[in-house]
Amino acid sequence: MISYVTYKIIHYVGIFTMISALAAFIAMTASSGTPLVRVPWAKRLVIAHGAGLFLILLGGFGMLARLDITHQLGGLPGWIWAKLALWTVLGVGITLAKRRPEWSGTLLVLTPILAFLAGTAALTKPF
Numbered sequence: 001m002i003s004y005v006t007y008k009i010i011h012y013v014g015i016f017t018m019i020s021a022l023a024a025f026i027a028m029t030a031s032s033g034t035p036l037v038r039v040p041w042a043k044r045l046v047i048a049h050g051a052g053l054f055l056i057l058l059g060g061f062g063m064l065a066r067l068d069i070t071h072q073l074g075g076l077p078g079w080i081w082a083k084l085a086l087w088t089v090l091g092v093g094i095t096l097a098k099r100r101p102e103w104s105g106t107l108l109v110l111t112p113i114l115a116f117l118a119g120t121a122a123l124t125k126p127f
Contacts, residue, residue: 007062014055015115021048022090022111026097030104049094056087078127086118 025045060083069077093107 002062004063004066007059007066009059010055011059011063014052014057014059016052018049018052018056018090019111019115021045021052022093022097023108025049025094026104026108026111029097029101030108046094049091053087053091077125079121079125082121082127083118086114086121090114 025042028039028042028045064076064080069080090111093111096103097107
């Protein structure tokens, strides 16, 4: 059986991996004058982004299982749904960066703000 702390480490590694890959991909799309299919790191960053999202979900739901939150009456609390929505938006960020490179500056600013909001929702559990 995996411990709560192990799930928390998995969750944090996923967060750092996903945000690093997303920021690097956004910066690359903003500065690249060539199509991304010719950029050797583009595919690796997309893979790292997806792996990071998987680790975020694995660690997050593992922690919920250890806290026995998943078996509460009425489903998941609102703060978990808020975090899922924020991570979904961050997950779509890499597609937006690829299809709309002119939005790179906005995406680069929004990424840490959305991650901060997800962390705040987890710490304060406002709803």
